[in-house]
Amino acid sequence: MLISGAGVAGPTLAYWLARHGFAVTVVERGAGPRSSGNPVDVRGPAWSVANRMGIVPRLRAVATHATAMRLVDGNGRSLARIPMPATRGDEVELPRGDLAAVLLDAVRDDAELVWDDTITALAHDAGGVDVTFERAAPRRFDFVVGADGLHSTTRRLAFGPESEFVSHLGLYVATVPLGSDEGTDVLLHNTPGRLVSIHPARGAALAAFIFRSAPVPGFDHRNQTQHKQIVTMAYADAGWRVPELLDRLAAAEDLYFDAVSAVRLASWSAGRIALLGDAASCVSLFGDGSTLAMAGAETLAAALAADPATGFARYEAAHRRLVDPKRRRVGRAAGMLVPRTHLGLRVRDLAARGVAAFR
Numbered sequence: 201m202l203i204s205g206a207g208v209a210g211p212t213l214a215y216w217l218a219r220h221g222f223a224v225t226v227v228e229r230g231a232g233p234r235s236s237g238n239p240v241d242v243r244g245p246a247w248s249v250a251n252r253m254g255i256v257p258r259l260r261a262v263a264t265h266a267t268a269m270r271l272v273d274g275n276g277r278s279l280a281r282i283p284m285p286a287t288r289g290d291e292v293e294l295p296r297g298d299l300a301a302v303l304l305d306a307v308r309d310d311a312e313l314v315w316d317d318t319i320t321a322l323a324h325d326a327g328g329v330d331v332t333f334e335r336a337a338p339r340r341f342d343f344v345v346g347a348d349g350l351h352s353t354t355r356r357l358a359f360g361p362e363s364e365f366v367s368h369l370g371l372y373v374a375t376v377p378l379g380s381d382e383g384t385d386v387l388l389h390n391t392p393g394r395l396v397s398i399h400p401a402r403g404a405a406l407a408a409f410i411f412r413s414a415p416v417p418g419f420d421h422r423n424q425t426q427h428k429q430i431v432t433m434a435y436a437d438a439g440w441r442v443p444e445l446l447d448r449l450a451a452a453e454d455l456y457f458d459a460v461s462a463v464r465l466a467s468w469s470a471g472r473i474a475l476l477g478d479a480a481s482c483v484s485l486f487g488d489g490s491t492l493a494m495a496g497a498e499t500l501a502a503a504l505a506a507d508p509a510t511g512f513a514r515y516e517a518a519h520r521r522l523v524d525p526k527r528r529r530v531g532r533a534a535g536m537l538v539p540r541t542h543l544g545l546r547v548r549d550l551a552a553r554g555v556a557a558f559r
């Protein structure tokens with residue numbers, strides 16, 4: 201069994217497949233595990249997956265410990281402060297890279313890990329999949345699972361070009377590591393159509409710029425110089441700590457920037473090749489993607505263990521029931537986080553004060 205991608209979904213799937221007795225190889229384009237990254241949540245179905253993997257203490261040890269969300273105006277004055285549910289006992293928020301590292305550690309002894317490589321061609325027949333790699337020698341596997349994220353190579357090779365499955369949701373997101381603590385409150389500053397946030401994490405706080413924009417002509421998700429220009433132009437006249445954060449962005453070497461996107465496919469498998477996590481069903485940054493990635497991985501492993509011949513179909517039928525409701529909430533979540541107008545902002549701030557009063 202070959203898994204492409206060692207983010208959240210890939211190592212979780214590798215762990216459960218190994219537990220079910222499969223021989224597993226994971227190929228990852230990165231040169232090694234990364235720490236930090238955007239904060240993600242492990243909760244609901246993923247919390248019980250983590251519990252059964254025995255990794256909850258390790259997840260808690262690297263949790264961000266953000267305790268509340270605070271809306272601030274252009275002068276930094278507090279407009280509303282909402283305690284965050286992540287302070288409950290059955291969920292945790294942590295940097296995505298740290299989650300991936302903990303998941304990888306759980307499977308390190310039971311799977312073959314191949315770093316700094318990528319699949320370049322896939323050819324499947326009734327008995328298996330012939331896989332060509334950029335660096336390693338070609339190999340044949342029983343099954344291949346693409347857990348290689350929003351811009352999945354597996355999906356492109358086995359299902360078709362990205363443009364057929366990935367849709368821009370009218371927003372872009374940039375994140376910049378600040379390398380500081382920044383307290384315990386997530387700070388959010390909005391102007392119509394724009395949000396800047398500072399998300400605390402033990403010594404690894406992250407600034408995020410999320411803004412509404414039609415697709416930028418010629419957008420290239422790998423061109424950092426272009427990304428810095430786009431963000432700087434979008435926030436040119438913004439107040440609060442934005443000028444300081446734009447300076448950090450200009451100097452950053454590890455900027456993340458991408459269109460906020462959804463992935464939709466009519467089917468998540470083609471013969472002996474399947475997709476998992478963001479590659480199959482990215483619900484954007486508003487939709488519990490890491491939780492869905494972990495839950496889907498366990499479902500897929502169990503379905504393959506029960507019957508390899510029908511495993512992909514049963515995984516898809518079961519996991520779509522979790523994914524679809526999250527998808528429907530994305531528009532509302534985006535409207536709350538990045539209101540388009542002054543009126544929308546005032547309504548959102550009022551609603552936030554109401555929520556704060558009841559927590």
Ligand SMILES: Cc1cc2nc3c(=O)[nH]c(=O)nc-3n(C[C@H](O)[C@H](O)[C@H](O)COP(=O)(O)OP(=O)(O)OC[C@H]3O[C@@H](n4cnc5c(N)ncnc54)[C@H](O)[C@@H]3O)c2cc1C
Pocket residue numbers: 204205206207208209210227228229230238239240241242296317318319347348349350351352353354373375476477478479484485486487488489490491493
């Ligand atoms: C800014 C931002 C904020 C977010 N906030 C949240 C949040 O608050 N809560 C939440 O639950 N989710 C959040 N998400 C979503 C969450 O990060 C994803 O849904 C989750 O990481 C999906 O896991 P995955 O394993 O499918 O993909 P990824 O985590 O993207 O992992 C894919 C892996 O595949 C590797 N890869 C890519 N191409 C190849 C290739 N060709 N060959 C081999 N390997 C490859 C990548 O290097 C990566 O390691 C956020 C996302 C972003 C961008």
